[in-house]
Amino acid sequence: MLTTAEFPQLDNSESKAQNPFIRRIKHENTLLIMTPATELRTRLEQALEHRIPRAFTPIQRPLPERILTGITSVDALTGGIPVGCLTEICGPSSSGRSSILHQILAEFMRRDETCALVDASDAFDPQSAASAGVELERLLWVRCKQSDDRVIGPSGEVKRHSAFGTRHSAKKSQSNSNAAKTPLFSTSPDDPISRSPDCLSQALKATDLLLQAGGFGVVVLDLGDIPIAAARRIPLTTWFRFRRAVENTSTAFIVIEQHPHAKSCATLVMDLTAQQASWSEASDQNGTVIGAHAGNPAPLFRVTAEGIAIPFEQSATSSFSMPQRWSTPHARLLNTVHVHLQVTRSRNLGHPQKFLPQSEPSSVCENRVNTKDTKCTKDIPFLM
Amino acid sequence: MFFACIYVPDFSVEALLRAAPELREQVVVVLDGTAPMLTVVAANAKARAAGIEVGMTKLQAEACPGVRLRRRSIVEEASARDALLDCAHAFSPRVEDTNRQLSNDDKPIPADTIILDIDGLDRLLGTPRIIARELSARVSKMGLNVNVAVAGNPDAAMHAARGFSGITVIPPGKEVERLGSLPVALLDLSEEMLETLERWGIRDFRSLAALPTIALSQRLGQEGSRLQKLARGCAQRALVPVEPITKFEEVIELEDAVELLDPLMFILNRMLECICVRLESRALGATELRVGLEITGYEDQSTEEQEASRSIHQRTLQFPVPMQDSRTFLKLLQLELAAHPPQGPVKKLWLSAEAAPPCFAQPGLFLPRGLAPERLELTLARLRGLVGDDRVGSPELLDTHAPDAFRMRPFHPQASVRKNDKDPQEQKTALRIFRPPLEAKVQSKQGVPVRVFVKGQPHQVTAVAGPWRNNGGWWTKQAWTRDEWDLELRSEELRPWLVHVYRDLSSAKWYVESTLD
Numbered sequence: 001m002l003t004t005a006e007f008p009q010l011d012n013s014e015s016k017a018q019n020p021f022i023r024r025i026k027h028e029n030t031l032l033i034m035t036p037a038t039e040l041r042t043r044l045e046q047a048l049e050h051r052i053p054r055a056f057t058p059i060q061r062p063l064p065e066r067i068l069t070g071i072t073s074v075d076a077l078t079g080g081i082p083v084g085c086l087t088e089i090c091g092p093s094s095s096g097r098s099s100i101l102h103q104i105l106a107e108f109m110r111r112d113e114t115c116a117l118v119d120a121s122d123a124f125d126p127q128s129a130a131s132a133g134v135e136l137e138r139l140l141w142v143r144c145k146q147s148d149d150r151v152i153g154p155s156g157e158v159k160r161h162s163a164f165g166t167r168h169s170a171k172k173s174q175s176n177s178n179a180a181k182t183p184l185f186s187t188s189p190d191d192p193i194s195r196s197p198d199c200l201s202q203a204l205k206a207t208d209l210l211l212q213a214g215g216f217g218v219v220v221l222d223l224g225d226i227p228i229a230a231a232r233r234i235p236l237t238t239w240f241r242f243r244r245a246v247e248n249t250s251t252a253f254i255v256i257e258q259h260p261h262a263k264s265c266a267t268l269v270m271d272l273t274a275q276q277a278s279w280s281e282a283s284d285q286n287g288t289v290i291g292a293h294a295g296n297p298a299p300l301f302r303v304t305a306e307g308i309a310i311p312f313e314q315s316a317t318s319s320f321s322m323p324q325r326w327s328t329p330h331a332r333l334l335n336t337v338h339v340h341l342q343v344t345r346s347r348n349l350g351h352p353q354k355f356l357p358q359s360e361p362s363s364v365c366e367n368r369v370n371t372k373d374t375k376c377t378k379d380i381p382f383l384m
Numbered sequence: 385m386f387f388a389c390i391y392v393p394d395f396s397v398e399a400l401l402r403a404a405p406e407l408r409e410q411v412v413v414v415l416d417g418t419a420p421m422l423t424v425v426a427a428n429a430k431a432r433a434a435g436i437e438v439g440m441t442k443l444q445a446e447a448c449p450g451v452r453l454r455r456r457s458i459v460e461e462a463s464a465r466d467a468l469l470d471c472a473h474a475f476s477p478r479v480e481d482t483n484r485q486l487s488n489d490d491k492p493i494p495a496d497t498i499i500l501d502i503d504g505l506d507r508l509l510g511t512p513r514i515i516a517r518e519l520s521a522r523v524s525k526m527g528l529n530v531n532v533a534v535a536g537n538p539d540a541a542m543h544a545a546r547g548f549s550g551i552t553v554i555p556p557g558k559e560v561e562r563l564g565s566l567p568v569a570l571l572d573l574s575e576e577m578l579e580t581l582e583r584w585g586i587r588d589f590r591s592l593a594a595l596p597t598i599a600l601s602q603r604l605g606q607e608g609s610r611l612q613k614l615a616r617g618c619a620q621r622a623l624v625p626v627e628p629i630t631k632f633e634e635v636i637e638l639e640d641a642v643e644l645l646d647p648l649m650f651i652l653n654r655m656l657e658c659i660c661v662r663l664e665s666r667a668l669g670a671t672e673l674r675v676g677l678e679i680t681g682y683e684d685q686s687t688e689e690q691e692a693s694r695s696i697h698q699r700t701l702q703f704p705v706p707m708q709d710s711r712t713f714l715k716l717l718q719l720e721l722a723a724h725p726p727q728g729p730v731k732k733l734w735l736s737a738e739a740a741p742p743c744f745a746q747p748g749l750f751l752p753r754g755l756a757p758e759r760l761e762l763t764l765a766r767l768r769g770l771v772g773d774d775r776v777g778s779p780e781l782l783d784t785h786a787p788d789a790f791r792m793r794p795f796h797p798q799a800s801v802r803k804n805d806k807d808p809q810e811q812k813t814a815l816r817i818f819r820p821p822l823e824a825k826v827q828s829k830q831g832v833p834v835r836v837f838v839k840g841q842p843h844q845v846t847a848v849a850g851p852w853r854n855n856g857g858w859w860t861k862q863a864w865t866r867d868e869w870d871l872e873l874r875s876e877e878l879r880p881w882l883v884h885v886y887r888d889l890s891s892a893k894w895y896v897e898s899t900l901d
Contacts, residue, residue, distance in 0.1 A: 094882045098814035098901040114755060114797045123816040125898065126779035126790045132812050136779050140795045142767055143775040202771050209770075213763040215755035224816065224901070274879050277872055279847050334849055334870050337813055337882065337900065 064267065067252065070107040074100065074270070077343050081218070082267045085347075086243050087254045091272030096339035097224055097256050098125075099132075100272070104218065104254065106133030113217020116140040116210045120203035121225035140216070142206045144199040200226055204238060211245035211253065219246075223257040231261055239265040260344070269345035275338040386512050387538045387623075388475075388502045388519060389482075390468060391531045391545035395496035396426035396456050399464035402527035403636050403654065407452055411436070413445050416456040425456055459635040459734075465495035466629050467526045467662055473628045474665035475519060476500040480623045482542065497545070499538045501623055516551045526661050535559065540617035543570055543589075559617025564590030571614055577607065589615040628666070633736040634658050641680050641729030645721060648677075648730055653714050655735045660710040663739060669706025672738035673713060675699050675721075679728040697726040704796040705757045706740045712758040719765040723773070755797065764795060785856050786864060787886075787897065788817055813900050815884065821895035824885060836873055836885065838896055843873035843881065851887070865889045870900075 041056045048055045066080030081087055081104055091097050105115050115138065117124060122143045126136055200223070207221045223231050239262040246253045255262065260269045392398050396414040401407055411434050414426040422442040434448045445451055465481070472479040478501035502515050509515050512534040520532045533544035533552040540559045544552045547566040554562045566589045568581055586592050592615040600608045613619040634655040642648045652675070663670060677697040681690030699720050707713070767776045777792040827835040836843045850869035857863045866886040873881040882900035887893070 092879060093816070093899050094880060094901055096813070096901065098816055099812065102812070102814045122819050124779075125788075125815040125817045126781055127788075128812065128814040130781060132814065136781065138797045139778055140764075140797075141777065141779055141792070142771060143792075144771055145775070205770055206767055209763055209766050213755070213759055215760065274882075277847065277880055277882055279849065279872075334813075334847075334882070334900070 065250075067104075067111070068107060069100065070103045070110075071100065074103075074341060077341060078268055078270065078346065081252050081254065082347075083252045084246055084249050085252065085267035086239070086246065086262055086265050087252065087268040087270070088260045088262055088266045088345075089254060089256050089270045089272065090258060090260050091339075092258055092274070093224070094337070095272040095274045096337065097272055098123075098128075099339075100270075101220060101222075101254070101256060102129050102132035102134055105129065105139065105220070108217045108252075109133070109135045109138055111217065114138050114140070114215070115218045115220070116142070116216045117220045117222060118142045118144070118203050118206045118210065119222045120144050120199045121222070122199075123225055124222065140210075142203075142210075144202040144206065200230055200234075204234065207242065208245070211242060211251070214249060214251065216251050218252045218254060220254045220256065223255060226257070228259050231257055231259070234261060236263065236265070239263070266345055267347045269343070271342040271344050273340040273342070275340050277334060278336045278338070279334055385501075385503045385536060386505075386515075386534055387536070387541045388500050388512075388516060388532060388534045389538070389541035389545040390472060390498045390500075390519060390523060391533075391542070392464075392468065392496040392528055393531065393549070394426045394428055395464070396461060397428045398528050399461040400454050400457065401428070402464055402467075402658070403457075403460050405527060405654075411448060411451045413448075413451055413453050414456050415442055415445070415453055454639070457637050459637060461495070463634045463658070464528060466631075466633070467658060468495070468498050468523065468528065469626065469629055470632075470662040470665055471519070471522050471526060472498045472500045474522065474667075475505065475515070476502055477628075478623055478625045479628075480538070481626045497542060499542060499623060502534065513551065513553045516553060520551055522665060526658065535617065537617065537620055538623060539614050539619045539621065543614070543617070546570055554617070560590070560593050560615075563615065563617050564588060564593065568592055568611075568615070571611055573611070577604070577611070580604070630739065631736060632659050632662055632670070632739055633734060635732070635734040637732045638730070641683075641731045643682075643729045645718075645725065648721070648733075649714065649718050651733060652717055652735065653710070655733065656710045656713050656717070659735060659737050660708055660713070663708055663737065666739070667741070668739040669708045669742040670713070670737035671703055671706050671740045673701040673703075673717070674736045674738075675701075675717060676734045676736075677726045677730045678732035679726050680731045682729060693728055695728075697730075699724055702794075703757070703761055704794075706742045707758055707761075708742070709758050712762060715762055716765050719762075719769050723769050760795075785854070786862070787854070788819070815898040816901045817898045818896060821886075821897045824894045824896050826885070826887070826894040833869060833871060833885070836871065836883075836894075836896075841875065843875045845871050846874050846880065847872035854886075855889075863890075868897075 045055050045057065064082035064085050066078075066082050068075045068080045069078075089097050089100060105117075108115055110133070115134075117139060119141060122145075124141060124143075126141075129139070130136055203221060203223065203226075207219065210216060210219050242253060243262075243265040255266075260266060260271070262269075396416075397412055400414060401412065408428075409430075411431045412428045413424050413431050413436055415422040416425040417423050420442075424436060424438055424440045424442075424445050427436045427438065431448070431451065434451070436445050436448055436451065442453065445453060469479060469481060480499045481495055482497040482499055483495040502512070505515050506512070509518055516532045516534050520530060523530045523532075531545045531549050531552070533541045533548065533554070535541035535544055535554040536556040536559065540554060540563060543563055543566060544554055547563070547570055552562075568586060568588060568591075569578065570589075573581070581587075581592070586595070592612055595612060597609065597612060600612055604611070610619070636651060636655060638651070642651070659670070675698070679693065679695045679697055681693040685693070699717075701713075701716055701720060764776060774792055777795045779790045780793050782789040782791060822838055825837040826833045827837075832848055833845050836845060848869060848871055851867035852869075853866075854868055855863070855865035858865075866888050868884065868886040871883050871885055873883060875881075883896050884898045884900065885894060885896050888895065
């Protein structure tokens with residue numbers, strides 16, 4: 001590029017017309033106009049190479065590393081949880097969000113990672129997490145304070161607000177003395193977060209602290225029971241900040257919620273819907289319920305529609321050796337919950353078919369590379 | 385053999401200035417005694433230049449313009465002495481606390497002199513002068529101005545340190561020559577002996593050393609012979625080493641009580657820096673930090689009320705690994721005191737650290753990088769300040785059949801010792817707990833729930849399993865007895881809502897405990 005300092009000082013118009021330097025500029029300008037855009041871009045990039053390398057070429061972001069969830073169907077669709085990115089797992093209550101989350105946590109811990117869970121509604125169940133394989137001693141659990149804004153039911157609507165609960169939680173936060181005097185984050189009445197439920201505000205601040213601290217394999221923000229209206233008030237800048245905090249790190253950031261709110265900040269969005277629950281009655285074609293003890297696959301009893309248990313031939317030591325009357329619900333068990341998974345957004349979806357087992361049809365998921373919004377569906381059974 | 389001596393001139397003043405370095409550029413005088421007979425026991429160089437001398441009364445000292453009068457603080461002197469000993473132990477295991485004796489009124493004499501055996505250190509640090517310079521620099525880092533002397537025997541080093549300012553190195557055989565100009569008052573003399581020597585015209589070491597030994601011994605006895613050996617710098621004795629200090633404590637007594645957190649943190653910062661320098665000099669880290677605040681009443685209260693409100697506020701911080709960073713400690717203390725503030729003005733502070741050797745763990749090459757302990761502790765402290773002390777940590781399941789039985793314990797992630805052998809192909813349904821459980825109204829038909837009202841919203845029961853009786857803890861106050869059900873609920877929308885409900889048999893009320901998710 002030419003700068004004004006490189007232009008020679010001209011005395012009059014006559015000398016300007018005959019100046020070889022000006023003639024060369026005119027010639028080059030003519031060439032530039034005639035050149036195609038791609039060639040022009042190449043030439044400009046070459047000219048600017050020493051100052052701005054590859055000035056007009058978009059930066060090729062490498063595909064993020066992905067950690068498998070341990071659920072074959074989910075891995076087949078998504079390729080795993082992207083590291084250094086934001087992943088949203090959405091769905092109403094009873095749609096399998098927590099089950100997938102526990103599997104992901106267990107999978108990360110299998111890789112010797114430390115995990116953090118910010119629980120906005122204090123709903124995490126350590127017992128079921130431990131049974132899913134989560135090592136609780138390597139899980140940092142941040143239990144945000146109670147709020148009566150918690151969602152009841154699968155519809156995602158707030159059924160009732162308790163004025164006492166809100167005031168009580170506000171009082172509690174005030175009684176937390178100096179935390180109120182010297183807040184870590186500045187909040188104003190106009191701030192959407194400060195107008196949100198107390199637990200949501202705490203959850204966002206806690207997540208911010210954890211992401212900034214770094215070092216965790218996965219940080220989970222559980223907003224699963226936060227009302228949609230409240231979660232929608234989280235400003236997009238917050239999601240951008242979260243995405244920026246995990247970018248180029250080895251931390252995966254997962255948000256559990258009812259509807260996706262992070263928009264373009266999310267790399268992967270999984271939408272879950274509960275399909276049906278299969279109870280033990282449904283497994284019998286003849287209308288009888290067959291029960292079995294855990295660890296012993298042999299049927300121990302059956303319950304007919306009339307509610308009579310007719311034991312099978314068992315040894316004398318069996319507790320079901322004598323005919324016994326059963327009411328049907330006693331013997332019924334929740335076997336499986338079928339969940340419908342839809343990937344509504346995935347950046348740079350890789351080659352998911354390689355994760356599919358041989359028995360599953362590969363046509364379930366479309367293989368699209370560099371797609372912005374991909375819709376792939378899959379049913380996942382969750383056993384009780 | 386070489387011995388080094390560290391001597392702190394005006395120890396009482398230096399101990400005060402160590403705790404309040406902003407006074408270093410001012411005229412500072414230390415008073416001791418009982419009012420109204422307060423006298424000057426120490427003064428800094430500026431005060432001496434202004435004409436203040438040891439032994440003046442408080443009234444005389446106050447005549448000097450701009451003078452800062454401070455009461456002697458035994459606890460701060462003890463902290464300074466401990467710091468001095470720590471510094472000496474960083475160089476040698478054989479350290480003598482030379483002034484370790486009691487005065488007549490059972491008050492410790494200022495421990496201003498430390499002698500250490502530096503034999504063999506030349507291979508580590510270099511010449512005796514370099515060692516003396518290192519010693520001086522290390523002690524200066526602790527906020528004390530000292531004289532350091534190196535000589536062939538402990539007493540010669542001690543007299544040189546007390547007599548010459550700065551760094552003095554006396555080569556072997558040059559003791560008489562170098563110590564000759566020192567006044568005989570530096571020797572540990574009785575009043576009678578000093579008067580005798582004064583009458584003889586013996587005023588310095590050189591004159592005393594030049595006296596004939598036999599004649600001196602005939603006139604002054606063994607004491608005279610001992611004094612002459614000291615003056616010649618050839619007295620040999622064994623060091624009496626002290627044990628290294630394992631308790632790192634700093635104490636500050638304030639003249640005016642502090643009522644706000646920020647100035648309190650300013651003072652704590654100084655104390656933390658002193659402790660961290662001491663820990664660093666001993667290559668140790670702190671695993672526990674205890675802060676104690678003596679709380680007094682407010683100024684506008686009567687004396688009785690102030691005495692009644694006098695109390696001790698103590699907080700303890702525990703760290704998973706030994707740490708040395710004073711900034712991290714300060715931030716953690718700030719967060720802790722912000723969460724649990726003292727209930728009144730603070731008059732006295734003490735800070736102690738439990739020391740331990742730092743851990744050096746080599747992480748595996750193929751393992752993920754762990755969390756930095758200092759940063760993790762700060763993050764946890766901030767989280768505790770945000771949501772509460774008992775709401776941050778790792779859950780630990782309790783060995784009981786009680787529902788939702790767990791407790792929170794501090795988050796100290798350790799390397800995994802057991803691997804998950806769970807079948808990855810098998811997915812388990814998780815629960816989401818309602819804490820506390822939601823009260824519900826249930827309509828039953830032949831004992832089986834058919835309709836559930838949760839927070840006023842009706843839900844139709846489309847599938848049911850149960851009940852299962854669950855009871856226990858009848859021998860405690862936390863007894864539970866209930867019938868549990870798994871229900872599939874549906875309301876307006878078609879999607880099922882799977883919940884776990886129970887009927888408390890003691891109150892005959894229904895509750896929604898969790899949802900399957």
